[in-house]
Amino acid sequence: MTSTNAIGEAVKRREDFRFLKGLGRYTDDINIPRQTYCYFLRSSVAHAQIGRIDVSQALVAPGVVAVFTQADIDASGPVGGLPCGWQVTGKDGAVMKEPKHPILAAGKVRHVGDPIVAVIAETLAEARNAAELIDVELAELAAVVDMKKAIAGGGQTVHAEAPDNLCYDWELGDKAAVDAAFASAAHVTKLDLVNNRLIANAIEPRVAIGHYELANGDYTLYTTSQNPHVIRLLMGAFVLQIPEHKLRVYAPDVGGGFGSKIFHYAEEAFVTWASKQILRPVKWTADRSESFITDAHGRDHVTHVEMAFDKNANIIALKCETLANMGAYLSTFAPSVPTWLHGTLLAGQYRTPAIHCNVKAVFTNTVPVDAYRGAGRPEATFILERTLSKAARELGLDQIEIRRRNFIKNDQFPYQTPVAVVYDTGDYAASMDKAIELADVSGFPARKAASKAKGKLRGLGVASYIEACGIAPSSLVGSLGARAGLFEAATVRVNPTGSVTVLTGSHSHGQGHETTFAQVVAEKLGIPMESVEIVHGDTNRVPFGLGTYGSRSLAVGGTAIVNALDKVIEKGRKIAAFLLEAAEADIEFKDGSFQVKGTDKKKAFGEISLAAYVPHKYPLETLEPGLEETAFYDPKNFTFPAGTYICEVEIDPRTGEVVIASFVAADDFGNIVNPMIVEGQVHGGLAQGIGQALLEHAVYDDNGQLKSGSYMDYTMPRADDLPSFTVATTVTACTHNPLGVKGCGEAGAIGSPPAVINAICDALSEYGVDHIDMPATPARIWAAIRAAK
Amino acid sequence: MTEIVVEINGRSIRRQIEPNLLLVDLLRQDLDLTGTHVGCDTAQCGACTVHIDGHAAKACNVLAVQVDGSYVTTIEGLSRGNDMSVVQAAFKEAHGLQCGFCTPGMVMAATDLLSKTPKPTEAEIRTGLKGNICRCTGYHNIVKAVQIASGQTTV
Numbered sequence: 050m051t052s053t054n055a056i057g058e059a060v061k062r063r064e065d066f067r068f069l070k071g072l073g074r075y076t077d078d079i080n081i082p083r084q085t086y087c088y089f090l091r092s093s094v095a096h097a098q099i100g101r102i103d104v105s106q107a108l109v110a111p112g113v114v115a116v117f118t119q120a121d122i123d124a125s126g127p128v129g130g131l132p133c134g135w136q137v138t139g140k141d142g143a144v145m146k147e148p149k150h151p152i153l154a155a156g157k158v159r160h161v162g163d164p165i166v167a168v169i170a171e172t173l174a175e176a177r178n179a180a181e182l183i184d185v186e187l188a189e190l191a192a193v194v195d196m197k198k199a200i201a202g203g204g205q206t207v208h209a210e211a212p213d214n215l216c217y218d219w220e221l222g223d224k225a226a227v228d229a230a231f232a233s234a235a236h237v238t239k240l241d242l243v244n245n246r247l248i249a250n251a252i253e254p255r256v257a258i259g260h261y262e263l264a265n266g267d268y269t270l271y272t273t274s275q276n277p278h279v280i281r282l283l284m285g286a287f288v289l290q291i292p293e294h295k296l297r298v299y300a301p302d303v304g305g306g307f308g309s310k311i312f313h314y315a316e317e318a319f320v321t322w323a324s325k326q327i328l329r330p331v332k333w334t335a336d337r338s339e340s341f342i343t344d345a346h347g348r349d350h351v352t353h354v355e356m357a358f359d360k361n362a363n364i365i366a367l368k369c370e371t372l373a374n375m376g377a378y379l380s381t382f383a384p385s386v387p388t389w390l391h392g393t394l395l396a397g398q399y400r401t402p403a404i405h406c407n408v409k410a411v412f413t414n415t416v417p418v419d420a421y422r423g424a425g426r427p428e429a430t431f432i433l434e435r436t437l438s439k440a441a442r443e444l445g446l447d448q449i450e451i452r453r454r455n456f457i458k459n460d461q462f463p464y465q466t467p468v469a470v471v472y473d474t475g476d477y478a479a480s481m482d483k484a485i486e487l488a489d490v491s492g493f494p495a496r497k498a499a500s501k502a503k504g505k506l507r508g509l510g511v512a513s514y515i516e517a518c519g520i521a522p523s524s525l526v527g528s529l530g531a532r533a534g535l536f537e538a539a540t541v542r543v544n545p546t547g548s549v550t551v552l553t554g555s556h557s558h559g560q561g562h563e564t565t566f567a568q569v570v571a572e573k574l575g576i577p578m579e580s581v582e583i584v585h586g587d588t589n590r591v592p593f594g595l596g597t598y599g600s601r602s603l604a605v606g607g608t609a610i611v612n613a614l615d616k617v618i619e620k621g622r623k624i625a626a627f628l629l630e631a632a633e634a635d636i637e638f639k640d641g642s643f644q645v646k647g648t649d650k651k652k653a654f655g656e657i658s659l660a661a662y663v664p665h666k667y668p669l670e671t672l673e674p675g676l677e678e679t680a681f682y683d684p685k686n687f688t689f690p691a692g693t694y695i696c697e698v699e700i701d702p703r704t705g706e707v708v709i710a711s712f713v714a715a716d717d718f719g720n721i722v723n724p725m726i727v728e729g730q731v732h733g734g735l736a737q738g739i740g741q742a743l744l745e746h747a748v749y750d751d752n753g754q755l756k757s758g759s760y761m762d763y764t765m766p767r768a769d770d771l772p773s774f775t776v777a778t779t780v781t782a783c784t785h786n787p788l789g790v791k792g793c794g795e796a797g798a799i800g801s802p803p804a805v806i807n808a809i810c811d812a813l814s815e816y817g818v819d820h821i822d823m824p825a826t827p828a829r830i831w832a833a834i835r836a837a838k
Numbered sequence: 839m840t841e842i843v844v845e846i847n848g849r850s851i852r853r854q855i856e857p858n859l860l861l862v863d864l865l866r867q868d869l870d871l872t873g874t875h876v877g878c879d880t881a882q883c884g885a886c887t888v889h890i891d892g893h894a895a896k897a898c899n900v901l902a903v904q905v906d907g908s909y910v911t912t913i914e915g916l917s918r919g920n921d922m923s924v925v926q927a928a929f930k931e932a933h934g935l936q937c938g939f940c941t942p943g944m945v946m947a948a949t950d951l952l953s954k955t956p957k958p959t960e961a962e963i964r965t966g967l968k969g970n971i972c973r974c975t976g977y978h979n980i981v982k983a984v985q986i987a988s989g990q991t992t993v
Contacts, residue, residue: 065930068938069922069945071873071913078872252877252885252973253939304875304939305973337878559937559974725933729979733936736976760882760971768977769964797976 055568055578056788059725062564063578064557073302076256076273081330084258085114087320088176089333090166090183091342092158095414095753096193096205099156099165100186107168107182112175115327116183117167119153122322128152131313131378132287134279135385136530137217137410145217145410148208150378152288152315152322158187159207159377160414161755162342167319169331192414192753196351196372199411207377207412214412216375217384221392221468222405230366230403234357238440244428245823246349246374246747247740249421250765251558253304254335255344259320263328267295270321274300275310275556276596279533281588283313283381289322293588296321300586303558307737308420309344310558311598312381316343341758346747347421349374350387350428356436362444364455366403367395369432373410373418380419384410389529390425390520390599396466397433398477398513398691399455404467414753420598422737422798426516434512434803438810439819448511448807449490452693453481456513463784470517472689475717479779481513481693483715487775488695496697496710506700507710508812514800515691518600518792521684536683537601538593539609541570541617543676545662547655548580551613554594555606556585559733560794561726562602568722569607569788573614574654575641592679600792603722604688608786612680620676621657627668628652628660688783688791692716696804700812705831707743707809713775714800719783719791727793731776734797740766741798742805746824764824813837842906846871847915855902862886862897865912873913873942877971884970887943887950888912894950896969913942916949925949925987934983936974944970948984957988 067073104116122128131150138144149155154163166183170176191205198204199214207214231237258271268291274280277298284298285291303310320331335343354369373387392406441451456477457464464472493509500507520526523534540552551570555562567581584590597606618638625643626633635646644651652660660667661676697710714731721727744764748756757763782789802823809825810818816837821829839854846869855864865871865888874897877885881899888897889911917923922930925948935941944967951958951966958966963984964977972980985991 061930062933064938065935066922068935068941069913069926069929070917071871071942073873073938075872075875075939077876078866250973251937251939252883252971253875253937254877302938304877305937307973336876337880337883561936729933729936729975732976732978733974734976737973759880760878761880765882765971765973766976767968767971768981769961769968771964771977773960773978773981774976 056572056722058568058723060564060568060578060723062561063567064561064563075253075302075304076258076271077334079258079271081258081260084330084332085169085171085327086173086176087323087331087333088168088173088180089164090168090180092154092161092163092165094158094187094189095161096190097158097187098190099154099158100188102166103184104166107179110175110179110182112171113179114169114171117323118165119151119155122152125326127290128322129288131315131318132283133379133384134283134381134532136532137219137384137388138530139217139219143217145384146211146215147379148210152318160416161753162416163377164315167323169323169327192751194413194415194749194751194753196374196411196413199413200409207414211412216379216410216412218409219388220405220407223403223467224405226403227366227368227405231357234365235360236358236444238356238436238443240354240436240439240820242352242354242432242435243822244348244350244431245741247347247421247745248341248747248763249307249309249344249347251305251307251309254337254340255310255314255316256334257317257320258330258332259324260330261325261328267297268321269297269299270317271299272317273303273310274298275303275306275558275598276594277556277586277588278554278594279596280313280317284318284321288318297589300556306558307422308347308424308598311596312345312419338759341763342416342755345380345417345419346376347418348428349418352432354432354436356440358440358444362446362451362454364399364401367401368405371406371408373408374415375410375412376415376417377412378417380417383417383419385531386420386425391429393468393470394426394429394515394517395433395468397430397515398457400457402467415749422734423795424599426795427799427802430512430514430799431803434514435806438510438807442814442819449481449485452511452513453478470687473686473784474781475689475691476779476781477513477691480691480715480717483777483779484693484695484713487715487777488697488711488713490695493697500699506702506812508698508808508810510696510804510806510808510811511693512800512804512807513693514796515689516796516799517687517689519604519684519688520599520601521605521687523683533595534683535595536681537595537606537609538679538681539606539613540592540677540679541610541613543617543658545659547576547658549574549576550582550584551610552584552591553606553610554591554596555602556597558597560597560602565603565723565726566607566610569610570614573611576654600794603788603790604783604786604792605682605684607788607790609680609682611787612682613678616678616680617676620678623672624657624660624667625652628666685785688719690716690718690791690793690796692796692800694800694804696808698805698808698812700809700830702834705827705834707825707830709739709772711775712772714797715777715779716793716796717779717781718793720780720789721778722790728776730793731797732774734795735774735801736766736771738798738801739771739805742802742823742825744770744824840903842903844905845909847912857903859902860898861900861902861905864902865897871912871914875939875942877940882971884947885940885943887946887970889946889950894947913946916945923949925952928983928987932979932983932986934975934979940970940972944972944980948987952984952988957990958984
């Protein structure tokens with residue numbers, strides 16, 4: 050624990066003590082004197098015109114402080130709608146349709162859960178009870194649910210601004226080259242795929258507390274966010290028009306995010322606005338039923354894919370057409386997910402020379418859909434890896450061989466794909482070899498025979514994924530439509546006696562940054578980890594930040610810390626040169642000391658920091674006192690983690706029940722700072738990916754009612770649904786950040802769904818079943834077997 | 839209002855409460871024992887698991903009046919000061935937690951499991967904890983933590 054050379058060690062997490070003792074401080078644990086409670090009356094129907102709203106009885110109900118509708122918000126002054134952070138430009142330069150997203154519903158309700166009226170009372174029970182006294186006239190309209198019908202024309206529209214419910218029609222790649230390749234193909238494999246709608250379901254529901262202080266005009270928003278500075282920017286600048294210096298956004302311990310806590314939500318803006326109206330703090334805590342119908346959902350793509358091969362089973366072209374559900378409004382980063390986070394990954398690990406993809410984004414009367422762990426990359430990987438395994442079967446090739454034959458070779462890096470991105474490095478054969486070894490693929494036929502003897506089916510599924518983390522550089526993403534930069538900031542504050550406070554714009558909601566980042570600082574400065582404190586999640590303490598999502602924290606946020614540390618060391622060398630009466634060029638920083646090269650003259654890090662703050666003997670003419678440095682780091686490229694996953698399943702053909710017999714993940718995340726934490730990230734991702742493949746599905750009926758709206762209906766993976774995992778890593782270091790790190794947060798959720806479905810299809814191949822949709826429930830498998838018979 | 843007397847984490851509490859007050863709200867709102875968390879509204883997630891008279895129970899699904907005369911242990915009562923119980927220490931050792939939100943309930947459930955089945959098999963651990971949802975860990979390291987706490991393995 051006191052090691053100073055801590056990079057690469059499985060250091061136990063320093064945040065665990067407070068969590069294990071019940072001393073974590075989550076947003077709902079915060080209560081402010083004179084606090085009121087907010088309850089939202091939400092639409093129980095998917096699509097309706099709002100008529101008269103009568104709140105008169107609620108206003109006089111016990112404990113009620115105030116009742117607000119959107120009309121009250123509009124009357125209060127200039128208040129904007131919830132902004133979208135990414136503008137996609139479609140075919141022929143057509144800019145996406147971006148309908149207004151008011152804080153509370155205006156004119157129409159557009160999904161079950163759309164907030165109509167907010168009731169604020171002394172207690173939550175009083176707010177709830179008063180909401181029952183509100184009368185809202187709703188003239189119900191036909192619900193737009195099915196994407197194909199939604200864009201077919203002639204039906205209802207969700208927004209007048211988007212005729213036929215089309216948000217954008219986007220394409221990427223060279224269509225002519227793809228068509229030419231298909232014309233010469235020896236074989237074409239086709240598939241229709243559904244990437245099932247999921248709900249992130251962080252176990253901590255969202256919470257927001259708005260607190261306006263009349264004394265100084267300051268606002269504070271306490272919120273369950275993965276990126277408090279982004280919320281401050283979006284809510285302050287676009288919605289409530291509060292300048293940054295008067296708005297503090299504080300996201301303390303956050304109980305999981307998985308993407309769903311990136312976005313700026315209506316409730317955050319409402320409680321902040323309302324607190325100024327009533328001059329009291331306003332607290333809102335979602336209950337789980339509310340989370341299901343208000344947290345942004347994930348995935349929900351429908352795709353037709355075709356892959357063309359030459360006579361040697363080399364992929365010569367790929368084309369796919371995707372419908373992507375946006376839901377009822379554009380959530381913060383929704384438009385980017387099926388486009389730049391999806392189309393750009395369609396080369397996968399392969400040398401496919403020509404790729405074309407077309408994505409139509411569709412408005413429906415469902416909860417907004419946005420990034421969920423992996424965001425676009427799981428969908429791309431599912432397309433490629435399902436299609437390749439189906440092709441292997443059609444071509445009579447082994448599913449491993451067809452991948453190997455098409456891998457980008459090690460000497461081809463940096464590799465320019467036909468879908469815009471350049472992979473800096475990788476060794477796809479190495480992770481494949483590692484997975485094959487750990488999965489004991491050569492022993493599979495014997496295990497299959499043993500299963501067969503028990504009347505069971507056994508299948509082996511392979512999936513090789515690539516992902517893109519740390520989306521950057523800002524200039525590029527700006528040209529693609531991002532309305533934010535994607536750099537990260539860090540301040541390293543060396544205190545007078547040599548301890549270090551690091552202020553990072555990354556946000557930890559389970560990732561263990563307080564440990565991993567401290568390991569990096571301890572190693573770079575040669576000081577004990579105990580002397581390092583990591584501060585995050587508070588816009589009043591951290592200079593700036595873009596937060597944690599897209600597996601970016603160590604590659605981008607960690608690099609910002611390293612760059613700030615380099616500045617600290619550089620200044621330390623100047624101070625040391627003065628104190629040691631040596632030339633600056635002769636000072637080297639080693640093992641926590643500044644020393645004159647080739648001599649035993651040196652000053653410890655703590656002596657230099659003390660001199661910086663007590664500058665009695667100090668080069669004041671040329672150097673400022675103090676030792677604190679800030680760095681902003683904007684990466685030159687994405688990082689590209691990759692790996693191969695192998696899943697083995699056993700299926701009972703009489704019931705359709707699937708048991709995961711083994712699951713192996715071999716990942717290349719570049720260099721690793723804390724292998725224990727990295728393994729934990731992979732485990733969690735695998736559980737979510739296996740959950741998608743076997744259990745989870747957010748289902749709407751034709752009326753736009755969410756049928757899977759509780760933990761009784763939406764099947765969360767539980768301990769007895771999952772196996773123990775075998776995980777391993779291979780390493781090619783990222784070439785463009787100083788730590789050589791790539792990112793590990795999403796890989797498990799990206800690579801595992803096709804590995805599971807490929808295994809199931811392998812097991813069912815003797816029945817001629819060549820595809821099964823996710824989630825592959827016992828009912829679906831049983832029906833597929835019956836249909837084949 | 840109804841009067842209850844209940845021992846919580848070794849302290850006797852006498853309170854006038856509304857009869858519809860849930861135990862979890864008594865703990866979180868009235869007693870500021872915020873280590874017990876609320877993750878759902880259907881008694882499915884287990885984040886609110888506490889011990890009532892030595893048995894695990896979901897505090898969101900128990901009325902406070904029902905614990906009149908009982909003793910209740912919450913995560914805050916599992917160990918004192920800087921100490922951690924065997925189960926708490928094992929969760930840290932095995933990296934059996936990430937965001938920490940399900941953790942108090944998971945630790946209480948695991949403690950209950952081990953009190954009844956001191957040397958559980960992996961299957962018994964998985965079945966024993968299926969009332970508690972964790973979204974971060976994939977349960978792999980939670981299972982390992984329980985194996986460590988039961989003395990059946992080390993990391």
